[in-house]
Amino acid sequence: MKKIFLILLFCSFYGFSQDIKLKKGIVTVDNVNWLKYDGCGGWDQVCTVYNLSGEEIIYMKLLDKPEAVDEKYWKVNFLGINKFVDLDFSEGFGLLNSKLLKKFYDAKVINEDGTLNEERVQRMIEKYGTPFTDKANKPSTTIIINNNDQTPKKSGVNINIGG
Numbered sequence: 001m002k003k004i005f006l007i008l009l010f011c012s013f014y015g016f017s018q019d020i021k022l023k024k025g026i027v028t029v030d031n032v033n034w035l036k037y038d039g040c041g042g043w044d045q046v047c048t049v050y051n052l053s054g055e056e057i058i059y060m061k062l063l064d065k066p067e068a069v070d071e072k073y074w075k076v077n078f079l080g081i082n083k084f085v086d087l088d089f090s091e092g093f094g095l096l097n098s099k100l101l102k103k104f105y106d107a108k109v110i111n112e113d114g115t116l117n118e119e120r121v122q123r124m125i126e127k128y129g130t131p132f133t134d135k136a137n138k139p140s141t142t143i144i145i146n147n148n149d150q151t152p153k154k155s156g157v158n159i160n161i162g163g
Helices: 002-016 098-107 118-128 131-137
Strands: 020-023 026-029 032-038 046-050 056-064 072-078 083-088
Touching: 020 098, 072 131, 083 118, 083 131, 098 118
Parallel strands: none
Antiparallel strands: 020 026, 026 032, 032 046, 046 056, 056 072, 072 083
């Protein structure tokens, strides 16, 4: 009985998951065209997402994390509403793939007409925040140590050899 229940539970989760694919500049969800994209493949460090009418709605750039070596994050700009969010590259949001776009789909940040849903975008920003951008924009502190209080003991040229 437990095996049958687990099989049904697995099938129900699998049946409700969306199949998101990127192919030839088109993003499809369950074989229905959803969005267009440009510059998002392979090793590209920038990606632009368009609605099906061709209007830019999302611009993403892969950036280095501040004060980190070989760690990256996606800075996602929601165009036209002046909002952005940071998504950690190492948490499954690697090079642009269906997982990253699935986050937008699941968060419902894009309306059926291809426009951005500001309320849902704001909710996504509240969830993920902008920790890397905030840290990158934080002013750095520079400490200057001045050891020029060593005045010559005699006038003229002062040469010390050996101590």
